[in-house]
Amino acid sequence: MSSLPRPAASHSSSFALSGTTLGIGLMVLGILLYSINDAMGKWLVGAYSVGMILLVRSLGALIVLAPFAHRDGGIGALLHAPHRGLQLLRVALSTTEIGFFYWAVSYMPLADTMTYYLAGPIYVAAMSAIFLKEKIDGARWAAILVGFVGVIIVLNPSSSTLSWPALIAITGSFVYSVLMIVTRQLRGTADSTLLVFSTGAAFLAGAVLAPFQWVTPTPRDLALLLLLGVVALFASFCVNRSLKLAPASVVVPYQYTMLIWAVIFGYIFFNDTPKMSVLIGAAIIIASGLFIFFREQTRTPPGVPDELAEEVAPSNPAQP
Known part of the structure; x- marks a missing residue:
């Protein structure tokens, strides 16, 4: 899982896949894979503890990841990874986030939990302006905020919705x-290194927690738990690569597509019928995401490499 080859610019083609476009596509694919992973996890967490899920899913991911990590330098590459402080911070954040998600989904419906996560793009937009120095113009802020309005419509917030699981x-x-x-800041690190660190940390956390609530899984459930890790691995790869190719403030709003999959998978697997407020909110969220996507296509002319985007369009916040 080393770096994907960068598409060559073609001046003769009427359309060239820029880094930003590819980054958006990978984010959308990653969120779809995460949503599949979340639906599987929601089903499994009813029978197994969070610690067990962390342990077995991480084992499955590490088995698949091992040959790619070996190809990219193995232990030596891990020991000499750049920005060790940020690497450790990312490991802690990744493990904590996974644990919080499965903790929340053990109490709440899948769609509810995933919808709370849709506040994320607002946090990212604010932090990317502060910590990554990305320029976020008024139009993109407006689109992000409109998407968040869609989330608020879906949530229909009240005192009853702000429960302990909701706060989790x-x-x-x-x-x-x-x-x-943090992942955007580490975009110079090999994908396999990022994945080994985060997956290995989740494995260790699971190894500590799992014995306290151990339930021997059936062969079918064991296969599903291992598959959970493989799906999460490829989802992480897509998201990590997306954040290397495009600014966080551009691609992270596509996390809003999580709501669409939550509605679909909730209906198919958990017999949850979406309310009208969910459908209205989803329509607003989709519109805001499409606005950001098509606007980015007009900001970077086809065939122009992302490294030169700032020269062609000085307001483009993409960083090399």
Whole structure:
């Protein structure tokens, strides 16, 4: 899982896949994979503890990841990874976020938990302006805020909705947002190194917690728990690569698509019928995401490499 080859610029083609466009596509794919992973986890957490899920899913991911990590330098690459402080912070954030999500989803419906996570793009937009020095113009802020209005419509907030599980989910969404910022700062680190660190930390956390609530899984459930890790691995790869190719403030709003999958998977697997407020909010969220996508296509002319985007359009916040 080393770096994806960068598409060559073609001046003869009427369309060239820029880094920003590819980053958006990978974020959308990553969120879909995460949503599949979340639906599987919601089903499994009813029978197994958070510690067990962390342990077995991480084992499955590490088995698949091992040959890629070996190809990219193995232990030596891990020991000499740049920005060790940020690497450790990212590991802590990743493990904490996973634990908070499964903790929340053990009490709440899948769609509710995932919807609380949709506040994330607001956190990321604010933090990317402060910590990553990304320029966020008024139009993009407006689109992000409109998307958040859609989230508020879905949540229909009241005193009853701000329960203890809801606060767990909100905290998890904030931790996830900080994780996105740190991952963007580490975009020079090999994908396999990022994944080994985060997956290995989750494995260790699971190894500590799992014995306290151990339940021997059936062969079918063991296979599903291992598959959970593989799906999460590829989802993480897509999100990590997305944050390397494009500014966090551009790609993270596509986290809003999580709501669409929550509605679909909740209906198919958990027989949850979406309310009208959910459908209205989803429509607003989709519109805001499409606005950001098409606006980015007009800001960077086709065939222009992302490294030159600031020369072509000085307001483009993309960083090399």
